[in-house]
Amino acid sequence: MNVAESIWMAVDAVRAQKLRSGLTLLSISIGVFAIIASTSITTSLQEAVSGQMASLGEHSFLIQRTPTLTFGSSWRKYMKRKPISYPQALEFKRLMGLDAIVSISNTNPGFTIKAGNESTDPDVALIGIDDQYFTVNAVSLSDGRTITPHDVDFQRPVAIIGNDVITKLFPSISGSVLGRSITIRNQLFTIIGVLETKGGVLGQSQDNRVLIPMTNFVKYYTWEWDQSVDVSVRAVSRDALMSTVDEAIGIMRALRDVKPWEENTFELDTNEALSSQFSGFSTALLIVAWISGLGALAAAGIGIMNMMLVSVKERTREIGLRKALGARRPWIIRQFLVESITLCQLGGMAGTIAGVGTAWMITMLFRSSGMSDITFAFPWSAILFSVVACTMIGLGFGIYPAFKAATLDPIEALRYE
């Protein structure tokens, strides 16, 4: 007697009781679904984000009023902080001196950019930058030149634009757009550079943006209620990073008049900190999904046991017959174990298909919303885990019903009505 024969019998038994099997299998499917979908999605996100989110260059860090990523309810605390004003940032830059390269920038979202008759959606990020922006941040140009100190000092109406904006404003132009004019809220700017295409992070395209000198930004595009700027700092070397961080914190605390016993009234994020913040978030997500998945699987195990006990009861005569015809106990045990494992695997398969499908769809959703770097992570390890888990559940919860079946008295069993 081979295992294939047992599986055939198990599938037949499932077909005989479609509704009951279906309901029991549903909880297995849900458990496997949660595990596989969450693993695939978080893996995809982590892979995409760990490489991308860090827009900061090497041995650089960022000082802001609020953290880049916030999860939770600490928003009120951050909003009470005083803004890091442009003059304060300039003073910080002066005090840092030659110890590090400092770039001051600020971003406001939701701008409409116009050129001739064309206009973008009101979703372009406008960024005020200085001459060090491209040194400190991991951003580069594909065409044209960067902002110079003179552009900043003399408030020159020049702009560097991303490819998404070009596509919208100059659909018919195949060559360079340098020298062309764009309008941002009635102010005219001349294009002097084009950003290298970067793709998106967490649904935000990094190519849908326009960069202008910081002085213009402060004058025309800063709102009263949000004047805080971002300060990027690049240490002279990797080894100097920690001491530069310490120095920056000291200067910033002095400038912002933070008392020795108070905590910082600003956030300082390094690349590593940003990545670890995100992976902390995704790990939490993963843990929640796995716990609920495993919970569903445990509940499913009890369902499987119940179903197998009913099945043994209903098939008492069949078991009696099999024993009369010469089935030994190990064989009966094997038949019912293979049946419960097959049941679990069928449920697991449905959950795997649903989980992989959902994860794929969500990944594609991220991608279509601008996160071009995300790739679908096929959850091999989670699938392997599910197969093993389903086998264990089938074994663990199937052994008692199987043993019960095997030890039935053939005479009693044959007489059973």
Add this chain to the structure above:
Amino acid sequence: MAEARIIIDIAHISKVYTMGEEQVHALRDVSLQIRAGEYVALMGPSGSGKSTLMNMLGCLDTPSSGHYSFDGEDVSTMDDDDLAAIRNRDIGFVFQTFNLLPRASALRNVELPLVYAGVGASERERRAEEALENVGLGERMHHRPNELSGGQRQRVAIARALVTNPSIILADEPTGNLDSRTGQEIMTLFGNLWRSGHTVILVTHEEDIARHARRIVRLRDGLVESDTPNTQTP
């Protein structure tokens, strides 16, 4: 002519069941020998110990005391799995209610004992087909039990009993669920099997059926009441 070998040799067996406080003596000191090629009917009213003796003969049960040797092997002290092996190899059961697997074809049903005997799939199918042809069901081997008449179902069950080429065929009220005409056909089949050399043991309470056998053993109150040759076969 030398006498055929003894297949069933029961010596002074008794079976006691404990039902609550009470002890029920289903069999009391029964001795019985059945030789290869015999056609025996086991008769008796309900409560006579007939079913208990049949279970014993079929190696489904073991005696409380006494000895049972099957084809020279002492089976009275064997455990569950060894008994299963004997049943599989040497005993072909035919039940009153047929006991076919409802969702399996006739062929699959007949293959079942060979499955437990560890016979390979193609060999199994060949032998099951042969057995079905022997009982006149070669045309219907891919039908399920619910697509077959009562008589045909019992023929499938007989084919299943024959397929392992057992030492004895043990039939428990094989015509109990059939009309009398179909019952006669089944009895003719048993007669043919006996004539072709099979050992047949028939358990019944109907005189008409028992008359087909060549020897009738009557039980009453757990004892063998009579054990006589039958010459008045129909």
